[in-house]
Amino acid sequence: AKISHNNQKYFFFDSDLSEKVQKKHSLEVMLKNSNFDKEFKLYYQPQYRTSDNKLVGMEALLRWIHPEEGFISPADFIPIAEETGIIFSLGEWVINQAMCQAKAWNQKYNMDLQVGINISPLQIENSDFVNRIRQKIHDEDIKPEWIDIEITEGVAMSSQVSMEEIFSGLANIGISISIDDFGTGYSSLSYIKRFDIDRLKIAKELIDNIAEDKNTLLIVKAIIMMARGMGLKTIAEGVEDSNQLEILKVLECDEIQGYIFGRPVPPEIFELEHIDKTIHSSN
Numbered sequence: 219a220k221i222s223h224n225n226q227k228y229f230f231f232d233s234d235l236s237e238k239v240q241k242k243h244s245l246e247v248m249l250k251n252s253n254f255d256k257e258f259k260l261y262y263q264p265q266y267r268t269s270d271n272k273l274v275g276m277e278a279l280l281r282w283i284h285p286e287e288g289f290i291s292p293a294d295f296i297p298i299a300e301e302t303g304i305i306f307s308l309g310e311w312v313i314n315q316a317m318c319q320a321k322a323w324n325q326k327y328n329m330d331l332q333v334g335i336n337i338s339p340l341q342i343e344n345s346d347f348v349n350r351i352r353q354k355i356h357d358e359d360i361k362p363e364w365i366d367i368e369i370t371e372g373v374a375m376s377s378q379v380s381m382e383e384i385f386s387g388l389a390n391i392g393i394s395i396s397i398d399d400f401g402t403g404y405s406s407l408s409y410i411k412r413f414d415i416d417r418l419k420i421a422k423e424l425i426d427n428i429a430e431d432k433n434t435l436l437i438v439k440a441i442i443m444m445a446r447g448m449g450l451k452t453i454a455e456g457v458e459d460s461n462q463l464e465i466l467k468v469l470e471c472d473e474i475q476g477y478i479f480g481r482p483v484p485p486e487i488f489e490l491e492h493i494d495k496t497i498h499s500s501n
């Protein structure tokens with residue numbers, strides 16, 4: 219960025235910034251014109267139980283494969299979907315897809331896999347959110363225990379609406395609630411006792427350093443012990459290597475998600491690489 223001085227006024231010429239603004243604008247236009255069914259796809263990443271290495275569920279992760287631009291990261295388009303309000307229809311699409319997929323697999327294989335669905339704060343703040351979930355579960359004949367709603371830590375803190383009500387509404391339906399990226403941000407531990415939640419997803423940022431940094435190890439250990447004391451499950455996110463895995467086993471972290479067990483993959487591949495394998499190894 220260049221700064222020029224002219225009669226005590228400062229002008230900023232930031233070419234990087236204007237490039238960013240343009241890129242953002244074109245993403246906005248592309249998003250508004252997108253056909254969800256054609257351009258979006260949910261990938262699934264497995265979640266394994268630490269005690270017996272059993273597949274217990276999968277997180278649904280949204281992928282945008284634009285016909286011209288190719289792969290666009292959710293980190294880039296989710297914020298824009300939120301700003302433009304597209305997140306409401308896109309989020310609805312995600313919920314429908316994920317629920318149908320969980321049902322299809324659980325019926326086909328006679329399992330009770332749980333699908334984790336990422337929910338934007340805006341979606342959950344909508345006063346109708348709980349009722350719409352309840353309705354969908356009823357209409358589609360879905361077992362509530364197949365569904366896990368992932369909400370990031372900050373959300374529960376900053377929201378205007380009564381989060382207590384929303385969380386207890388979801389808990390009453392019987393679906394589970396996970397706090398995503400737990401341990402980052404301005405963590406206030408107090409709200410996990412205020413809200414009826416089921417699971418803490420320990421942030422990748424912590425897992426990344428667990429084998430090298432003693433303080434991080436102590437933090438993760440404290441999170442797991444506290445969660446256990448409060449009757450919450452723990453899942454570690456972004457586990458990549460066997461050192462991390464061994465530590466998490468010693469700490470008795472309940473579940474593991476990360477490249478070490480599998481990347482997010484399209485449903486066809488998930489079925490082959492994770493479900494089929496589970497079925498065959500248990501027979």
Ligand code: C2E
Pocket residue numbers: 263278279280291292293296312336337338368398399422455456457458475476477478482
């Ligand atoms: P998240 O919910 O915390 O998802 C975990 C992210 O970590 C995913 O990135 C996943 O691919 C990545 N990951 C998992 N294991 C590993 C690992 O071992 N190593 C590394 N390096 N990365 C790992 P992804 O798919 O790019 O998603 C990024 C974020 O976008 C998500 O973070 C979530 O906040 C958001 N997102 C994704 N799908 C949706 C959606 O359907 N709705 C909403 N509202 N947000 C979504």
Ligand code: MG
Pocket residue numbers: 277336368398
């Ligand atoms: Mg998540």
Ligand code: MG
Pocket residue numbers: 398399419421422455
């Ligand atoms: Mg996360």
Ligand code: MG
Pocket residue numbers: 389394395414415416
């Ligand atoms: Mg509960």
